[in-house]
Amino acid sequence: MEEIYFSITTPxxxxxxxxxxxxxxxxxxxxxxxxxxxxxDTFVKTKEPILLWQIKNLRKRLYLTRSMQFFxxxxxxxxxxxxxxxxxQITFGAMIAFGIALVFLIISLILLIWEIQISVHALKIHIxxxxxxxx
Numbered sequence: 001m002e003e004i005y006f007s008i009t010t011p012x013x014x015x016x017x018x019x020x021x022x023x024x025x026x027x028x029x030x031x032x033x034x035x036x037x038x039x040x041d042t043f044v045k046t047k048e049p050i051l052l053w054q055i056k057n058l059r060k061r062l063y064l065t066r067s068m069q070f071f072x073x074x075x076x077x078x079x080x081x082x083x084x085x086x087x088x089q090i091t092f093g094a095m096i097a098f099g100i101a102l103v104f105l106i107i108s109l110i111l112l113i114w115e116i117q118i119s120v121h122a123l124k125i126h127i128x129x130x131x132x133x134x135x
Contacts, residue, residue, distance in 0.1 A: 004095075006086075006091065006094065006095055006098070007086065008083050008086040008087060010082075010098065011078075011079035011080070011082040011083050011086075011094075011097075011098050011101065012079070012083060014075070014076070014079050014101070014105070015076070015079065018072055018075055018076045018079070018105065019076075021072055021108070021109075022069065022072050022073065022076070025065055025068050025069045025072060025112075026069070028065050028115075029062065029065045029066070029069065032058055032061055032062050032065065033062070035058060036055060036058050036059075036062070039051050039054055039055050039058070040055065043055065054122070057118065057122050060118060061115055061118055061119065064111050064114060064115040064118070065115060067108075067111050068108045068111045068112055068115065069108075071104045071105070071107045071108035071111065072104075072105065072108040074101075074104045075101045075102070075104040075105040075108065076101075077101075078097045078098065078100050078101035078104065079097075079098065079101045081094075081097045082094045082095075082097040082098040082101060085097060
């Protein structure tokens with residue numbers, strides 16, 4: 001069996017990618033939070049039922065974004081743990097931590113795909129309403 005090359009720099013390769021992903025997740029979260037506050041204020045004034053649906057949709061997307069952030073941060077943390085274990089010359093433990101970090105990153109990205117699907121569905125409903133008004 002071929003030996004796998006694993007060094008302290010291997011987990012470090014994910015730092016920039018995970019950092020950029022976390023920045024994108026945080027921006028999504030902040031825009032959703034702003035939108036929820038705005039929809040809430042509008043709902044209090046107008047009581048339009050469609051706003052309740054939008055708020056419910058955003059709640060689901062916020063929970064997904066929070067989960068995406070959790071798994072992304074956990075992935076980054078495990079990369080650091082992996083590097084620490086490599087520094088302490090506990091190679092097998094470092095490889096296990098890095099493997100789990102990769103799995104957490106995959107979960108985070110799968111949740112992102114799910115959240116994007118929900119976002120696209122919400123936009124399709126708005127487009128349909130606009131097309132209905134035009135026709």
